[in-house]
Amino acid sequence: MNEKAAATLSERDFLFALKSPDRLYIGGEWVSPISGGVRTLVSPGSGRNFIAVAHGGVEDVDRAVAAARAAFDHGPWPRMTPAERASYLTRLGAEIVARSNLMAGLQAAEMGALYGMTAQIVPFFAGTFDFYAAMAGSFPFIERHQPSVGGVGYLVQEPVGVCAAIVPWNGPLMLACWKLAPALLAGCTVVLKASPEAPATLVALAEAVEAAGLPAGVVNVITADREISERLVRHPGVDKVSFTGSTGAGKKIGAICAERVARCTLELGGKSPAILLDDYDIDAFADHVASAATLLSGQVCAALTRIIVPRAKQGRVLDAIAARFEAVKVGNPFDPSTGMGPLASAAQCGRVERYIETGRKEGSRLVCGGTAPAGLDPRFYMAPTLFGDVDNRATIAREEIFGPVLSVIPVDSEDHAIAVANDSDFGLNATVFTHDSDHAFKVARRLRSGTVAHNGFKTDFTIAFGGFKQSGVGREGGVPGLRAYLEPKTVLLADAVSHFTQAPA
Structure with missing residues (x-):
């Protein structure tokens, strides 16, 4: 889009760009909220009402977790090889690139990000999926060891399970990509929870997921208030929580995860x-x-x-x-x-x-x-x-x-x-x-x-990103970001297997 055309844009140009903003994406379908509702966002750039977006309630959280649980426990996703999953990641990245202008416009409209800057960097965020797709062939999902007890040992990396990915309003697409891509390569299924302040960009991401053809329930996208989000964190069907947000909220999420020994990654505040x-x-x-x-x-x-x-x-x-x-x-x-x-x-x-x-x-x-x-x-x-x-x-x-x-x-x-x-x-x-x-x-x-x-403001998610002290627990991005969605399993055999694939049975 040229500079003259961009100058004439406003949030109203993106009002009808989404197919189903009044619905949640659960189990591969666009569904109306059961107990939530639809709320209108105000665009901070103009101060005007912008778009009405679905917000989920407790029953909607339960429905999303059930869909992700069924996809993990009974669906094909975790039983594919990493290379098979990587092909879906590549398609998803391409679908995001195809929506670069839309996603840039939505972020400008809903939280005031500069449209011109965001339009240029959306393809970079989409590249996260290619980055992790390439790891399908380089990361050691199965390693052979010599056990001290004799025989042959294998260290097998398996998906942690159903993941709740909770992203803030200030960088919804970027942070969703850096959570989704490693989780999906690992074989996890995901409930992606958007912030009520900036959900529209992630509705567009859900459309990209649908277009990429991921199996039903592998990625579910909902918007919910913080009180309803606690249901997601406490849900016994969720194996891991990945949260980016304030240190105060992160402390509460970490405490809840500790109560039920759920895995968590917390990327929190900074000074x-x-x-x-x-x-x-x-x-x-x-x-x-x-x-x-x-x-x-x-x-x-x-x-x-x-x-x-x-x-x-x-x-x-x-x-x-x-x-x-x-x-x-x-x-x-x-x-x-x-x-x-x-x-x-x-x-x-x-x-x-x-x-x-x-x-x-x-x-x-x-x-x-x-x-x-x-x-x-x-x-x-x-x-x-x-x-x-x-x-x-x-x-x-x-x-x-x-x-x-x-x-x-x-x-x-x-x-x-x-x-x-x-x-x-x-x-x-x-x-x-x-x-x-x-x-x-x-x-x-x-x-x-x-x-x-x-000599500059720099971070690099391709290596690792996260904090010391109250800035968080764990790392996102790079190889550490993939390991956060994997559970190591030790397998001890009397003899070496004659053949194995990267996928679990």
């Missing part, structure tokens, strides 16, 4: 540091942290929000970041010239406003931002906001704001910088800015963080 070392250019540093702060309006769990700088350089850093923030065009997410869209909802915008007020009251210095830009709806829009002279004990330095707010924290030495970076309940992401790669690696090894990048 990630960006550390400026003495040798790095301030303007280049400001370019990186300012552009990262406006990505999805700062609604990114791995966002670099604690900006740790040498005390003598704080003034120049603040001036440089403020200049870049003030140049950002905030506005309509469908406009190609927009640099940052709205917050995803009025509730989220209100949360960010309360944190900004708390920062002021606790003595941090507001350098720029803090209000909606002129002419934009203050229920949804917030200017990129910068605080200086922030104490690492301040609320805005301790708690995840989930908005375009940076806290600049001055320090007296490199050791002080590392101590401040590690003085957090979170440990999801970090970046070290220095021209010395060897030194960056040494500093990275001292940081308590699941990812540490060099």
